[in-house]
């Protein structure tokens with residue numbers, strides 16, 4: 055029987071500012087999802103946070119875009135918002151951009167990464183959660199894990215990975231998508247996904263030669279753009295992703311290796327700066343210095359018969375200290391540029407921040423150069 059693995063998240067109030075989720079909000083979500091498990095809407099769940107984002111990780115058998123699961127998530131975020139208001143948390147209900155819920159949270163503010171698949175005998179699945187950055191931040195690590203032989207040894211030495219994978223890339227400006235095979239079309243793939251604010255990897259699929267069903271995604275990334283939904287700057291999109299691992303897919307360690315650089319992403323303070331993406335354990339998934347730096351947390355589960363094991367906090371490990379140290383060096387170096395590019399985003403990307411309002415005020419004072 056197929057299982058659906060859903061990560062649905064929203065920022066419904068920060069503690070303090072945009073740093074962290076208050077534990078009372080997580081408690082509300084746990085209670086709500088416990089009731090839903092009892093009522094058999096979902097088969098299992100884990101509630102956590104990354105920075106100021108409340109993360110609902112759920113297993114169920116309703117398929118992707120299921121009304122029951124989306125309504126449950128929406129109601130959970132609404133109840134958590136009420137609590138955030140009671141506590142006076144910052145930006146209560148920030149990501150709930152509409153009152154008119156229509157059965158699916160997509161386009162309403164929350165971020166969604168869902169995939170339905172036939173679980174193998176033993177199914178390792180990892181939930182990645184980022185704060186203070188945008189969906190394109192996943193391009194580099196997802197490319198590395200499924201396409202870079204210097205990252206993933208299995209692409210070279212495991213016959214079940216050797217044929218590579220198929221990437222579904224979305225053009226989030228033109229609302230189009232394209233399927234690209236790797237390694238055959240790797241340069242085309244990179245030509246697109248290197249432009250991470252426009253082209254984002256949405257899903258990865260096995261090749262037809264794989265033992266895995268070729269229409270069942272092995273990875274999925276949330277691609278909701280808050281700016282496009284709200285029509286104005288309301289914070290970065292703080293994406294999530296699910297990645298399956300092992301037995302014909304990258305090993306857990308190859309999946310995590312994709313995050314070992316501490317690569318530069320856009321977001322950070324006011325969604326307007328480039329900075330390093332720091333992999334952290336959940337206990338360190340709070341955004342502090344200059345509202346950052348952008349962070350990524352990873353929880354690893356084994357999934358069986360719709361049940362999730364307790365998660366392993368995969369970046370809570372000294373093996374990632376070297377990445378974190380590099381991130382802190384890079385963070386400090388970038389910060390010294392203050393308002394100058396390339397610490398601050400280029401003007402084209404600043405269109406989606408609050409800067410245009412400042413520029414507008416200066417507009418009439420500009421005179422033609424003779």
Ligand code: F6R
Pocket residue numbers: 071072145186187289290321322323324325345
């Ligand atoms: C970035 C983010 C924060 C805020 C910043 C200003 O995604 O959430 O860096 O942009 O703290 O927030 P406001 O405008 O709410 O005072």
Ligand code: MG
Pocket residue numbers: 065067068071072106145148289
């Ligand atoms: Mg926030």
Ligand code: MG
Pocket residue numbers: 065105106107185186292
């Ligand atoms: Mg956030």
